Amino acid sequence: MADGMYMLAAAAADSVRSYGEFPVIGARAAVWIAAEVHLMFAAFVLGVPMFAVVAEAIGIFGGEARYDRLAKEFTRLLLVAYSATAIWGAILVFLLSTLYPRFWAYLTAVFGPSMWLYAGLFFLESFTLYLYYYGWDRWKYGGSKKVHLGLGVLLNVWGTVVMLIANSWLTYMMSPPRDITSTTDPYSIRLWHAIANATWMPINIHRIIANVVFGGAIVGAYASYRFLAARTDEERAHYDWMGYIGNFIAMSALIVLPFAGYYLGREIYQYDQSMGITMMGGFMSWLWVIQAFLIAVLFLAGNYYLWIGMGRIPGAERYQGYIKYLLIVLVLGAIVWGTPHTMIADSKELAAMGGSHHPLLGALGVMSAKNTAVNLMILATFLSFLLYRRGNKQITVPWAQTGTMIQAAMFAIAAAIVLFYGIRGYFVEAIVRIGFSVYQVLAVLACIIGVTIIDTMMGRGAKTMGEIQWGKMPARSQYALFILAVTFTWLMGLMGFARSGIRQYWHVWQVMEDTSKYAATPALGYASIVISVCVLIFLSLVGFVFWLGGLAEKSTYVPAGKEAQHVGH
Amino acid sequence: MWATNLKVFGVVIGTLLVYTLVCNKIPQMQSEVPVKLALGPNSTSDELVAAGEKVFNGIGGCTACHGLGTRAPNLLTDEKGAGPIGARCGKREAGKDCKAYLYESLDEPAKFVVSGYQPIMPKITAMVPPEQAWALVAFLESQGGTVDVTGADIAKAAPGAAAPAATGGGGGGGGGAGGGFAGGSTDPKAIIKEAGCTNCHKIAGNGGAIGPDLTHVGSRRDAAAIKKKVSDPASDVTKGFENFAGVMPKNFATMMSPAQLDALANYLASQK
Numbered sequence: 001m002a003d004g005m006y007m008l009a010a011a012a013a014d015s016v017r018s019y020g021e022f023p024v025i026g027a028r029a030a031v032w033i034a035a036e037v038h039l040m041f042a043a044f045v046l047g048v049p050m051f052a053v054v055a056e057a058i059g060i061f062g063g064e065a066r067y068d069r070l071a072k073e074f075t076r077l078l079l080v081a082y083s084a085t086a087i088w089g090a091i092l093v094f095l096l097s098t099l100y101p102r103f104w105a106y107l108t109a110v111f112g113p114s115m116w117l118y119a120g121l122f123f124l125e126s127f128t129l130y131l132y133y134y135g136w137d138r139w140k141y142g143g144s145k146k147v148h149l150g151l152g153v154l155l156n157v158w159g160t161v162v163m164l165i166a167n168s169w170l171t172y173m174m175s176p177p178r179d180i181t182s183t184t185d186p187y188s189i190r191l192w193h194a195i196a197n198a199t200w201m202p203i204n205i206h207r208i209i210a211n212v213v214f215g216g217a218i219v220g221a222y223a224s225y226r227f228l229a230a231r232t233d234e235e236r237a238h239y240d241w242m243g244y245i246g247n248f249i250a251m252s253a254l255i256v257l258p259f260a261g262y263y264l265g266r267e268i269y270q271y272d273q274s275m276g277i278t279m280m281g282g283f284m285s286w287l288w289v290i291q292a293f294l295i296a297v298l299f300l301a302g303n304y305y306l307w308i309g310m311g312r313i314p315g316a317e318r319y320q321g322y323i324k325y326l327l328i329v330l331v332l333g334a335i336v337w338g339t340p341h342t343m344i345a346d347s348k349e350l351a352a353m354g355g356s357h358h359p360l361l362g363a364l365g366v367m368s369a370k371n372t373a374v375n376l377m378i379l380a381t382f383l384s385f386l387l388y389r390r391g392n393k394q395i396t397v398p399w400a401q402t403g404t405m406i407q408a409a410m411f412a413i414a415a416a417i418v419l420f421y422g423i424r425g426y427f428v429e430a431i432v433r434i435g436f437s438v439y440q441v442l443a444v445l446a447c448i449i450g451v452t453i454i455d456t457m458m459g460r461g462a463k464t465m466g467e468i469q470w471g472k473m474p475a476r477s478q479y480a481l482f483i484l485a486v487t488f489t490w491l492m493g494l495m496g497f498a499r500s501g502i503r504q505y506w507h508v509w510q511v512m513e514d515t516s517k518y519a520a521t522p523a524l525g526y527a528s529i530v531i532s533v534c535v536l537i538f539l540s541l542v543g544f545v546f547w548l549g550g551l552a553e554k555s556t557y558v559p560a561g562k563e564a565q566h567v568g569h
Numbered sequence: 570m571w572a573t574n575l576k577v578f579g580v581v582i583g584t585l586l587v588y589t590l591v592c593n594k595i596p597q598m599q600s601e602v603p604v605k606l607a608l609g610p611n612s613t614s615d616e617l618v619a620a621g622e623k624v625f626n627g628i629g630g631c632t633a634c635h636g637l638g639t640r641a642p643n644l645l646t647d648e649k650g651a652g653p654i655g656a657r658c659g660k661r662e663a664g665k666d667c668k669a670y671l672y673e674s675l676d677e678p679a680k681f682v683v684s685g686y687q688p689i690m691p692k693i694t695a696m697v698p699p700e701q702a703w704a705l706v707a708f709l710e711s712q713g714g715t716v717d718v719t720g721a722d723i724a725k726a727a728p729g730a731a732a733p734a735a736t737g738g739g740g741g742g743g744g745g746a747g748g749g750f751a752g753g754s755t756d757p758k759a760i761i762k763e764a765g766c767t768n769c770h771k772i773a774g775n776g777g778a779i780g781p782d783l784t785h786v787g788s789r790r791d792a793a794a795i796k797k798k799v800s801d802p803a804s805d806v807t808k809g810f811e812n813f814a815g816v817m818p819k820n821f822a823t824m825m826s827p828a829q830l831d832a833l834a835n836y837l838a839s840q841k
Contacts, residue, residue, distance in 0.1 A: 178801030181823060198803065228573045270803050274630060274691065283598040290592060479580050486584040505602040514602075521600035528592030532585045539581060 019516040020099040027099040028518035029530055034095050036493055036534040037541075038088035040214075042166075043207075043492065044542070045081050046159045047215020048074050049129075051249060053152035060145060070242060071152075073549070074219065075133045080545045082126060100516075103507045109186035110194050111169055118165045125158035160208065167203050168195040173508050174499065175199045175271045182511050198271040202264035203499075209260050212253040214488055220246030221485035222546055224478035227471075237471035243481050244309065250484065251302045251385075255378050255448075259441060268502070275509070279502045286524055287498055289340050292370075294491045296334030299377050301480045301487070303330060306388045308477040314466025316391030322383075329380040336373035339365040368425030371437045375418045375444050379411065382448050386455065394463040403458045407451045414447035489538060493531035501527075603628040608700040610724040614707060614716045621708025624701045629693060631705075641690065642683050645712050655714025668717055671706045677765045692765070699723065755828050757836030764821060772840070780817060781807040785841060792838040796822075796830055 022030040052071040059068030097104045108115065132151045139148040175198040180189060223243035230236040269276035278284065307323050310316035363369065386407075397403070421436040428436075503509050505519040513519075604627075606620045625631045634641035644654040651657040658667040661681070665673070674681045678690035694702050700723045707718040750763035761772060769780035790798065797804055802817035822830055 178804070178822070179797070225577060228577070229570060272803075273689065277630065277634065278600075283600045286595050286598070289595070290588075293591065294588070479576070482577060482580045483584055486581050487588075490585070490588055501600070504600050519602045523597035523599045524595065525593035525597045528589045532589045535585060536581075 018100075018102040020101065022095070022099055026518060027095075027516065031092070031095050031099060032530055033534055033537070034088060034092040036496060036531070037537050038085065038092050039496065040489060040492065040534065040538040041081060041085040041088055041541075042163070043211045043214045044218055045078055045085050046163055047211035047213075048078055048081070048219065049152065049155050049159060050212055051215045051219060052078075053149065053156055055245075056149055056152055060149060066238075066241075070245075072133075072136050075129070075136070077222070077545055077549045078129060079133060080548050081542070082129060084541055084545065086122070086126075100507075103512065103514075106186055106508070106512055107169060110172065110189050111191070113191055114165050114168065114195065118162060121158055121162050121165070125155065125162060128155045128158055163207060163211075164200075164204055165195075167207065168197070168200055170500075171199040171203050172197050174275075174503055175268075176508055176511050180511055182513075184511070199264065199267055202260070202267045206257070206260040206264050209253055209257050210492065213250050213257060214492060216246045216248070216250030216253065217481075217485045217488040218246075218542065220250060220481040222246075224481040225543075225546065226550075227473070227478050228475060230471075233471055240312075240471045240473050243478065247302060247305055247481060247484065248385075250488065251381065254298060254302075255381065258374060262437070272509070275502050278504065279498065283521070283523075284498060284501060286340070287494065289338055290524065291491070291494060291498075292334070292338040294487055294494070295374075296330075296338060297487050298484060298491075299330055299334065299381060301483045303327075303381055303384045305477055305480045305484075306384045308474065308480070310388055310391055311474075312469040312472045313388070313391035314469075315393070316388070319387040319391065322387060326380045326384055330377055333373040333377035333380070336364050336369050337377075339369070363426075366426070368422045368433060368436070371425075371440055372418055372422030375440045376415060378444055379414060379418075379447065382451070383411065386451065389455070390459075392465045392468060393459060394465055395458050396461050396463055397458055400458060403454050407454055410447045410450050410454075414443045417443035486535065486539070489535045490531060493534050494527075497527045497531065601627065606701060606704065608704060608720075608723055610720040612700075612720040612723065614719065617704045617707035617718055617720075618711045618716060620701070621704035621706070621711075624697060624705045625708055628697060628701075629705060634689070641686055644709060653713035655710045655712040658709065658714060667710055667714055668706060668722075671709050672702065675702050675705060679765070679769050688769075750825060750829065753826060753829070755832040757832050760825065760829055760833050761836075764824070769817070772837075783837060783840065787838045787841040790838065792831075792834040795834040795837050799830065799834065 020027055025033075052074045055067045055071035055074075059065060059071065128151060132148070132155055135148055135151065139145055172194050177193055177197055180194075220243050223239045223246055227236055227239035227243060230239055265276070265280070268279060280288065303326065307326075310319065395403075418440045421440050425433040425436050501521045504521050505514050506512065507514050604623070606623065608617065608620055612620075631644070635644045642648045642654075646653055648654075648657070651660075654671075655667070658670050659665075661670050670681070675693040678692060679688050682688045682690075693705070697705070703718050703722045707716050710716045710718065750760045754760065761767065766772065766783075767775060771782040771784055773784055786795065800822040802821075825833070
């Protein structure tokens, strides 16, 4: 019966039309924009609750009331953002069902039951959010506060499950199980078999981390706007502190994100080598140069914000001299990372070049050099944060000098390991070289963990050289936070294009072909225009949400005379 | 306040403009839908070369590895002093002319892995129809050599025609796109021979060492598990062969009829 229904629906779609038309921008761009803006809001409403519930927990268990107020302020923004997410989701469904009816019929045939579950969970999520927000003041003390925190956790659970379900649909399009072919009746496909496809879990992990980065960046942008608009010193201090926390969360999670990206890339290669080659060495090869450029902007803007922030920390001037060296490492790293390697070219161009490498720069474009560059950039960023964190501290433990020397040795050893494997990578087979990246990453992670442990122990009983002068930040530092937010959002759009574009002319890779006039995957120039439009729509709407948030309630700025805690203490 | 709003707006728009402009300044490459090439017995060498160039740069995906210096040998430019591929193909294998060598390399790439490179090349004759494979051979011959592929080679490779003679232009033609190996035979040994399984696997003691030895595969896997593995080689990786994960072509199962896949799986499952 079900088979017959699908065949009937498919036949009807085929006989009437497989594709619809959309005025001016075309069907592909219409669906692209709706999907991308929906995804950006979805990332926002998934990332910010994580941020909110952690802040609330710090407020409860750390006794810092301002964290609780911070959490509430962001939950208020979520209320409107949820509506926007749902609206864009509905637009996407309407566009898909009218512009791509044959494909939509196929997808609903495979995933129908999970779509019902998705709608149900979205319902639960929405009402949990209402309870979480409107119950904030009612369940404020004692055991009821912990129940309230539990609601926040539950909100995150619903949100994550919703994301996992949606991820299964899009990853199925990329990597359908190999026993499914173009002749397989979609109603015969077991739901779990379709959900648990090769790229589902890597995408889940990548997106969870990316949502934290994104949430932190948007929080930072919100705080910077409120900082610039603040009328009092207290308000300015509060939003300066909030911006710092947003940046801290975004940059911390960003450091982990490339590892999740490697995992995803490896799974794509394992699933289908030709898809992996298309992604990294085919027509998308320039995309990775642009990605490197964007990530360099993120690293530089994030570090710049920290370095300026040291100006408001008494005692931090001791470390100002190191900044120029950190800047040199970051700039050189960015240049190496952005060096093109595998450039797709036609046969005449390849012959003219004598290969696709630049005769001089080709050596910097290979994986060994790039992995070395990015790992050194991560180490430099971590060192920036460490100097910032230590700014106003006078270490008092008797082993302070030894501890600092051990920390310096850890940095030196990690950098030496990264360099050693980077250079050695030029002299071994590709299959061996790939394995070296693991050693480089482990050396950096071990350094970060080891240095942090020592630093925490050394910080015990430290004397302060003066309170952090929250709010005493020049306006230009706040624009760095805006650039971070715009760049993160743009990068998300770019990576979405990469993930979707590697399917090329397939709706479902090697199962359902795209036979529309938009089947060709567009070049990066066109994609960049669509991505910029999406980012502009999203940020304009988020700006509106922020404005509404300001109308709804007074800000939660901190009363004077109380210094905020540093994250990480 | 309006001044702040304008500045924020300016930063956002400025950042977006920079990114968009940079992306529009780099070379613009669109991934096209593969075009169907009209080639047949009457096609001239020039037509074959022109079509082959399209396959090389397009659906063949050759440029993703060849010419980069690290993944695969240069084909269009000099490779270690031996010249481009057309100039060196006739000297690669004793007793094999250029045409035969090139076609067989496309058909059974694992047999012709050049020293210093990994066996990562997929079976091109399974990815493109025979006329496109021959066009590709013609294009590669034109790179420093003499083109001797003709429309007659395509006629020989057409469905129903006898397989091309080894000296005249390579072996087989494989299953092609869904035609079934060995003319659709359900003889498992004929399927194994035609599919080239022994290029990588040992079966009954004979064959390559790139993949696991299948001589006693029946003691490790039943017929259903073998079918799954053939249909989805990445579904699990045999211990000790992790470095070769992804090498086995994913489309063997789609190149056989269901009866052939059953026959192959049952045969291998009986090898205990």
